[in-house]
Amino acid sequence: MKLTYGLLALFLSATTILTAQKKEITLEDIWGGTFRQERMESLRSLNNGKEYVVHNYDRAAGTSSIDVYSYETGKKTRSLLNSAQLQEIKNFSSFEFSENEEKLVLGTEIEPIYRHSTRGIFYVYDLNSKQLQKISEEKIKEPTLSPNGKKVAYVLENNIYVKDLSSGEVEQVTTDGEWNKIINGVTDWVYEEEFSFVRAFQWNKDSNKIAFLRFDETEVPEFSMDVFGQDLYPSKSTFKYPKAGEKNSEVSLHVYDLQKNNIVNVDLGDYQDFYIPRIKWTNDADVLSAQVLNRHQNVLDLFFINAETNNAEVILTEKDEAYVDVTDNLTFLNDNSFIWTSEKDGWNHIYHYDKTGKLKNQVTDGNWEVTNYYGFDPKSKTIFFQSTENGSINRDVFSIKATGKNKRQLTNRVGQNSADFSADYTYFINSFNSATTPYEFSLHRAKDGKLVREILNNKELLAQIDQFDFSPKEFSTLAVNGNDLNMWMIKPSNFDPAKQYPLFVAQYSGPGSQEVGNRFHGTNDYWYQMLAGKGYIVVGIDPRGTGYKGATFKKVTQKELGKYEVEDIIEAARILGKREYIDAENMGIWGWSYGGFMSSNALFKGNDVYKMAIAVAPVTSWRFYDSVYTERYMTTPQENPSGYDENSPINHVEKLKGAYLLVHGTGDDNVHVQNTMRMIEALVQANKQFDWALYPDKNHGIYGGNTRLHLYTLMTNFIEENLEVNPNIKSSL
Structure with missing residues (x-):
């Protein structure tokens, strides 16, 4: 078990002279390292339950170590490994134990691929013999030791390999892997993004069988992005991306028997267009479990498969009128x-x-x-x-x-x-x-x-x-459309209830999400504090469709993403605008990703309520987004065209009256910049004026170097230009 803790750092502005005057937060404070986080990397309990290990890095020496600490005392008891002892590698960026904790897989030269996936050069270190062995000369994916620690399986160029660590012999398990066609043992793009896993193979407890998934993505449509880079000519990134209603990968389940040296194809029955979002061996070394989900994702079957007889039996069926969560x-x-x-x-x-x-x-x-x-x-x-x-x-x-x-x-x-x-x-x-x-x-x-x-x-x-100059985050509920919505509010530190203030709404609003939580400041919270310091009231709201208040509240948006939650976000601002201290003529909203979809809809459909909106990396039509996420909530566009079109902001551009800032990274493999390009064209043809910015080659997170500082400066300036803070803040009386 591995867990990374985010530790909020101490402020670094040691040279500032302390005075009675409160300092104002600046964007340079937020994005320049003032609130930098420190981390305890890779804390993992040892099997003995009395000790844990931490991956430490010595910046001065440039070396890595795996150090052991006592739970009871917190004191370091020993080091299992220090890369200074190794001739072959100077340091390592990741580690994984074998089940018996006698061997380690060490990762070096790790490079990211998509949200979760990476490839790198990996080694196996034997803690008893102190020997280090390179797994492959090439960069590989997901190296995993067998439970007995004698072999390691991994994926190279979409094929599965098994290496015997004593003899050094490598056996190629599959041979049909091919880029953008066949994938063995790791997931395709949409599985990685929406089912949140990469390694699609599993050792059984006796180390003699490997279950794995095979993805045939031959017929999945390709998506292509220009990568501008630094060269004279841009390059292209092309990958398989199934949009809503389009062809998915054909997934199949297989079991490789290391003793018999054969692969058995598991017959799961007469499923049409389905997913296998999880496989896991049971405590019986010959019984594998697999979860099979229909394309609508409202029926999930849990299979037990006898790997010796290849008999597959449905043990449990989970059904829901909306969708079944995979965990x-x-x-x-x-x-x-x-x-x-x-x-x-x-x-x-x-x-x-x-x-x-x-x-x-x-x-x-x-x-x-x-x-x-x-x-x-x-x-x-x-x-x-x-x-x-x-x-x-x-x-x-x-x-x-x-x-x-x-x-x-x-x-x-x-x-x-x-x-x-x-x-x-x-x-x-x-x-x-x-919050405090x-x-x-x-x-x-x-x-x-x-x-x-x-x-x-x-x-x-x-x-x-x-x-x-911080203000407290006040928690409450707001009665909106028959529901009590969770809300937080940050007021200016010199708040005067006899005066009026512009309102700025922060939200995400996606299915099962939560903006309003009793937790300490995240990065955006420092930005909201900065805005409060400039004279804005900032609120966070969780409308219908968000999480942790029961399935009925969460799933009411089924087949209508962007209807009920948009109605709530608009009505909430209308209700807040009736409070004497809020200027109802001066209200704005922002959001990122699903939140950008929401803020766009709120500005267009609530043009009598919201004066301005910022949308960062928004979905502008659900027809542009991936199959697994979108169809979970909307079914397919062929089945539910009105649900897709009536609730997508790209179809409501003629309603734009206020100020609109549209932002996207051109290298976004998740919410493609196509969403923003199509929105821009729709706004142009509707003869609507707006502001927009593209960040070259930046992905969905839009970060790197000064990028976030630039983005938040852009957004702050846009807010100040379009949500007026009267220096004499007018009285509401």
Whole structure:
């Protein structure tokens, strides 16, 4: 188990003379390193449950180390490896243990591909013999040691290979891999982006079989992007990208038997146009599980496949009128019964099934959501999880018996609590933060939550923040269209209720998302504080369709993305505009990605409410976005043309009255710049004036060098030009 913690850094402006005058936040503070984050990289519990390892990097020496620490004391006990001891490599950027912790896979020269995927040069280090072995001379993907540590499997040029670490012999498992046609053992673009995994092969527990997925993307339409770079002529990036309603990869499941040296094709039955979003071996070395999802994503079948007989049996079927969420929560117990999470009672909860798929019991229940499943301790038969039981904007850690009895709350501070458990569930490291408290880390006993020791806090950060002109983030709910929507508000520090202020709305609003949480400042929060310091009231709102308030609230937008949540965002501003201290003639909105889709719609459809909007990397028509995400909520455009067209902002450009800023990166492989180009053309043909900016070769995150500073300067200037802050702020009386 690997977990990276974000640690908020201490302010670096040590040379500033402290005075009674509060400092104003600047964009240079935000994007120039003043709030830079430090991180504890790759914290991982050792199998003994008493120690954990951390990947440390010595900047002065340029070397990497894997150091061991005691949970109980926090003191370093030893180093497992320091790259200074190795002649072949100076340092490594990643590591993975074998199951028995006798070997390590070390990654070097790692280069990113898409959101999750990478390739690099990898080595295996034997902790007993102290020997280092290069896996391949070429850059490979997803090297994974067998459970017994004797072999390593990996993907090279869309084919699977297995290397015997004792003999050095390499066996090529598949031979038909070809770029933009056949992929073995790793996922295609849309699976990686929307099902959030890359490695599509799994070792069984006896290290003698490998299950893998094969993607035939031959008929998937290609998308091509110009890459401008620094050369005289631009190049092109071409990859398979299935847009809504278009041809997907044909996916199939296979099992390779290392002893028999053959591949068996698994027959899953008469499915048409389906996904296999998860495969996982059970605790029986010959029984593989696979989750098969129909294209509409509202029926999910859990298969158990006997790898010896090739018999595939549906153990469990999950159905939903809208869609079924795919998770990583499936956990097999020693008797091959399993833990499963589901929204079938209207809230996300934990269920326990026997090995035949018969329900043993619903473990958790109530009008709240299980937001994270941490695992099962077989010794105490205890399940550990995180939930919203203490409010949808808060998170707490709990334990409960598999029987559903003896539920215990393990955290006691109001805010965001998350946990990283030791391998034997003796301890957990609690990460806590809230709107008023930066990240704090502490060690607790898993059986009762009792504090063992504090690890780190950021009290000095609070002292530094006190030098700046910060305002509190006020949480409330707003009654809109028959629902109480979660909201936060930041007012200017010199707020006077007898005066009026312009309103700036921040939102994302995508299905299952959450903008309004009781958590400490993210980067955008510092920007909102800066805007408040300039005289704006900033609010964050979660409309219908967002998460953590039950399935009915979340799934009401089904087949109508951009209808109900846009109605809520417009009506919320209209309601807020009736407050005496808000200038109803001076309201704006912004968003990124789905949030940009929303802010565009809000400005066009709410042209009597919003005066300006900023849309960064927006979807402008759902016809342009990928199949898996879009069809999950909208079905296909062939089936639901009105849902696609009536709710897409590109079809409402004639309604534009206010100021509109449209921003995109030309190298966005996710939300293609096509969305913005088509929007620009629609606005031009409607003879609508607007502002726009393109960032060459930048992806969906639009970052690198001074890019973010430039972008946020652009947006800040646009807000100041179009949402007036009267220096004498007019009285509302």
